[in-house]
Amino acid sequence: MATWLSFKPFGVYYQDWNMDLQALTEDAVPVMWDDAKPSSHPIVVQNVSSASAITSLFDSITYSKGASILRMLEKIAGSDRFQQGLREYLRENAFAAGDPTSFYNALFPDRAGAEFVRNWLEEQNYPLLTVKVTLENDSTAIHFSQSRFIISDALDPSGLDPNYRWKIPVLCNLGGPSATKTIDFTLETEHEIQDLDHETFSWIKCNQNFQGFFITNYLLPSDWSSFSSIISNQPNVTKFLFVEKIILFD
Amino acid sequence: MFTNEDKVNLLQDTFLLAYKGSIDYSETLAILRSLVNSKMDQYVLWRTFEWHWENLGEIVDYLPNTIDKFRQFAIDQILLGTNLDEILTITSTDNHNTKYKKKRMFFS
Numbered sequence: 001m002a003t004w005l006s007f008k009p010f011g012v013y014y015q016d017w018n019m020d021l022q023a024l025t026e027d028a029v030p031v032m033w034d035d036a037k038p039s040s041h042p043i044v045v046q047n048v049s050s051a052s053a054i055t056s057l058f059d060s061i062t063y064s065k066g067a068s069i070l071r072m073l074e075k076i077a078g079s080d081r082f083q084q085g086l087r088e089y090l091r092e093n094a095f096a097a098g099d100p101t102s103f104y105n106a107l108f109p110d111r112a113g114a115e116f117v118r119n120w121l122e123e124q125n126y127p128l129l130t131v132k133v134t135l136e137n138d139s140t141a142i143h144f145s146q147s148r149f150i151i152s153d154a155l156d157p158s159g160l161d162p163n164y165r166w167k168i169p170v171l172c173n174l175g176g177p178s179a180t181k182t183i184d185f186t187l188e189t190e191h192e193i194q195d196l197d198h199e200t201f202s203w204i205k206c207n208q209n210f211q212g213f214f215i216t217n218y219l220l221p222s223d224w225s226s227f228s229s230i231i232s233n234q235p236n237v238t239k240f241l242f243v244e245k246i247i248l249f250d
Numbered sequence: 251m252f253t254n255e256d257k258v259n260l261l262q263d264t265f266l267l268a269y270k271g272s273i274d275y276s277e278t279l280a281i282l283r284s285l286v287n288s289k290m291d292q293y294v295l296w297r298t299f300e301w302h303w304e305n306l307g308e309i310v311d312y313l314p315n316t317i318d319k320f321r322q323f324a325i326d327q328i329l330l331g332t333n334l335d336e337i338l339t340i341t342s343t344d345n346h347n348t349k350y351k352k353k354r355m356f357f358s
Binding site for chain 1: 346
């Protein structure tokens with residue numbers, strides 16, 4: 001929490017420094033490398049008893065992933081709710097060992113807040129969100145699936161639960177010549193399809209504003225020409241980049 | 251259309267996916283080039299590139315006939331639209347972001 005809150009005074013006194021943005025390069029970018037290995041550990045570790053075990057936990061996962069998860073929670077809940085929830089938590093637990101359950105629930109009153117937060121705190125690594133877009137006639141189907149992301153196949157993942165499912169806050173923007181759309185839901189299962197009947201788009205970008213602590217891969221159907229033709233029909237596009245995904249710049 | 255956070259996100263995702271072998275590095279470099287061509291003027295974008303490029307440099311160092319091309323690619327991106335004198339000179343219009351960006355470009 002201290003790592004994440006350390007950016008806050010700059011946001012008040014030196015807004016043009018954009019320190020909120022630098023939380024990504026100070027914490028999220030490097031720690032996603034560390035946390036993509038089987039040797040990583042959850043932020044919350046139970047039954048730590050020896051001094052050496054405690055010392056070993058003062059690492060990038062505890063500080064930088066911890067700050068990145070708190071950043072994600074604040075982005076989803078909103079800054080005002082995050083600040084208010086933290087104030088109430090500190091007031092209720094002053095001079096005592098606090099149980100953060102009430103804080104987590106206050107952040108997300110419309111869902112099981114504590115369950116959502118602990119889902120990210122008590123499991124090591126992070127998910128890969130795969131987004132596959134298929135078009136049929138004048139409708140779009142977007143297939144979302146999740147799996148554990150490990151940086152190299154040479155690493156042994158046998159000690160990890162292959163069926164663990166994160167509660168992923170999916171926030172995607174879609175755009176096209178005549179319409180834009182936002183998809184906002186929590187992916188809790190391995191796979192989910194969002195059908196957009198009678199709607200077509202030429203690009204999609206998920207993990208809006210890099211709010212979530214996960215990475216995204218995008219898959220297009222084998223017939224790339226259909227997507228190319230959609231993009232080429234964009235009247236407002238001045239520049240686009242077509243990689244293994246449909247994305248636009250500018 | 252994309253925020254700076256979105257652009258950092260695209261660099262981060264494609265560098266990690268390419269390292270794993272899920273996508274080709276040409277995808278990553280295509281995104282980087284398009285960002286550079288569209289005036290990559292934010293420090294955090296250069297810092298993301300630098301972090302991954304240094305990471306890769308430790309591997310590339312051991313590959314034959316690769317390190318020179320690897321180094322030249324980074325130099326080409328850094329010097330596109332600018333020169334070493336501009337990077338080394340602080341002007342009255344430089345702000346926190348541009349000073350930081352120049353520092354990262356120099357160290358890269």
